[in-house]
Amino acid sequence: MSLSQDILFDAQPYLIANEKHPFVQGIISGQLTSGQLRYYDEQDIAFEYNEVAVINALINYSTSTEQALLFQKRQDMQLTMLRDWLKREPESMPHDWETLKQTPIQPINQVYRQHMAATIQTHSVLQILPSFAAGEWMYVELGKFMAKQTRVQKEPFQSFLSMSGDAFLGPNGYIQQFFNIIDHEAESATAREQEQAKQTFLKSCLLEWYFWDAAYKEITWDNWKAVALEGKGGPMI
Numbered sequence: 724m725s726l727s728q729d730i731l732f733d734a735q736p737y738l739i740a741n742e743k744h745p746f747v748q749g750i751i752s753g754q755l756t757s758g759q760l761r762y763y764d765e766q767d768i769a770f771e772y773n774e775v776a777v778i779n780a781l782i783n784y785s786t787s788t789e790q791a792l793l794f795q796k797r798q799d800m801q802l803t804m805l806r807d808w809l810k811r812e813p814e815s816m817p818h819d820w821e822t823l824k825q826t827p828i829q830p831i832n833q834v835y836r837q838h839m840a841a842t843i844q845t846h847s848v849l850q851i852l853p854s855f856a857a858g859e860w861m862y863v864e865l866g867k868f869m870a871k872q873t874r875v876q877k878e879p880f881q882s883f884l885s886m887s888g889d890a891f892l893g894p895n896g897y898i899q900q901f902f903n904i905i906d907h908e909a910e911s912a913t914a915r916e917q918e919q920a921k922q923t924f925l926k927s928c929l930l931e932w933y934f935w936d937a938a939y940k941e942i943t944w945d946n947w948k949a950v951a952l953e954g955k956g957g958p959m960i
């Protein structure tokens with residue numbers, strides 16, 4: 724079995740857990756508050772900016788020019804997507820760069836971002852790529868799951884997680900190409916390095932679940948502080 728097959732087998736329970744999460748279910752039924760949606764949006768833009776740094780590292784530590792070109796293409800898409808995202812709905816959510824810089828990074832987002840950024844220091848595509856590819860894989864799989872659901876037809880729910888991006892799908896899509904790279908790099912890696920890569924992928928899958936959870940509960944550093952210092956709101960967090 725290839726490393727990517729091994730990883731995907733172990734990742735299935737995480738996918739099911741993500742599908743069941745009340746935030747994901749809330750997208751299907753259209754039952755999320757504007758506060759929950761806003762929290763997700765703000766934290767996710769900040770998260771995607773962090774991915775720019777991770778993709779840069781992938782370009783930097785590529786082991787072939789073909790790899791570097793693939794990551795560069797993905798980077799181009801990331802920046803284009805972020806530019807367009809920042810332009811949208813300016814009245815309800817002022818997402819310009821200046822206000823975004825002031826958006827506080829909330830606890831789970833910080834844990835996830837640092838989990839990804841920590842792999843950069845390995846200088847190894849085999850270690851960096853799974854931290855990033857897991858989130859992409861999860862969204863693509865959740866997109867397939869959503870396509871099978873009877874979901875509400877109103878925005879913003881209707882387009883949420885409807886991954887229409889063909890760039891990610893199929894044998895030439897990013898997801899398959901990322902797994903091909905993981906398998907190629909695994910050929911020259913030790914068993915321990917392969918295990919580390921797998922655990923990194925699974926941890927990202929787990930943090931995907933916590934990312935939904937943080938948005939569902941709108942968890943902030945202020946919540947954490949209130950719980951720690953004043954004993955407030957315990958069971959939710």
Ligand SMILES: Cc1ncc(C[n+]2csc(CCO)c2C)c(N)n1
Nearest residue numbers: 767770771804858859862888931934
């Ligand atoms: C928590 C979280 N995890 C992963 C992604 C990454 N992601 C999912 S879909 C996509 C590209 C098309 O929108 C990207 C970059 C994210 N945004 N938020």
